[in-house]
Amino acid sequence: MRRYGTAVLLLLTGGAVLRITLFSELYLRYVQAGLRPYLIVSGAALVLLGLATAVLRSRTPDDHVALACEDQHGHDEQEAPHSHHRTPRTAWLLTLPAVALLLFPPPALGSYSAAREAAQRAAQGVGTFPALPAGNPVELTVAEFSSRAIYDSRRSLKGRTVRLTGFVTHGDDGTWYVTRLTVSCCAADATTSKAEVRGADALPADTWVTVTGTWHPKGALGSDEAWPPVLDVTTVTQVKQPADPYEKP
Incomplete structure (x- = not known):
């Protein structure tokens, strides 16, 4: 042999x-x-x-x-x-x-990887974003929602209902987030996007969910206080992990 x-x-x-x-x-x-x-x-x-x-x-x-x-x-x-x-x-x-x-x-990277990474935000700075499509709810990636909430000078998320899909991560103070990892090439370069969920009980870490709700503004645009963005949710639905668990940049 x-x-x-x-x-x-x-x-x-x-x-x-x-x-x-x-x-x-x-x-x-x-x-x-x-x-x-x-x-x-x-x-x-x-x-x-x-x-x-x-x-x-x-x-x-x-x-x-x-x-x-x-x-x-x-x-x-x-x-x-x-x-x-x-x-x-x-x-x-x-x-x-x-x-x-x-x-x-x-398995795919999950809450452990997201928790170990420092908060990383888009590098484009405060500016304008393309108009959102008509109708509610608007389907957005977690990264898109995060970028618009923190940097969009037109506040395009204001008054709009959005739908996000990601996995659950927990904060140290009892908060929880809908989180997604963005991959440019492979899992080694993954970065984290997340939105704090308010108005619903937390689910176990790494549970995949689709949440629907409205943006809750906080902090000045582009400031540390604006991170992570907040979502006042109306519905939380458990879903299966997508075949491709990562968002594209």
Whole structure:
């Protein structure tokens, strides 16, 4: 089995990548949708390389290796085949992440990641935003709502009913938020947007919800006091986590 260690590692890694990209949408927990073709090609290449490595190892004669080992280490010819193509024991530890991704894909980033990140706000500063579509409620991302609430000099959210979808996070003082992570490329560059929810009881952390309500102004535009924006909610509905849990910038 040791002689096939490299092949096994390549097959496990390639199979794990194909499992989350070609046969499911789990890859959306980690990267943008546009990277899917590249991941599929990479996974297929790893699988093919693993198969090719296994075939080459199976065709390598043991006696040639035995002679080489005898010259180098002074062992007899009967002991050498046992050391043929041995994979270092520590290298087998590399199979653990591949097996974990294949069998137990990690969940999307959630409340823990959001809580550890300092408040990050849009960099555009106070200004004007495009007009909101007519009708209520207006469907907005959490990032859009946050930016308009903090920076829109026209106060376009005033008097409008909005609908946001995100997961629940908790504050230290009993407040709770509807939160969403924004990803530019992959989960490693995720940033946090959130809105404080008032008028409804808190749900457990990481529960996905759709909330409907109106903006509750606070603080001066662009100030620290305006962060995070507040939403006076009228309805809170539990929903399933979207296939793509991240918002786009």
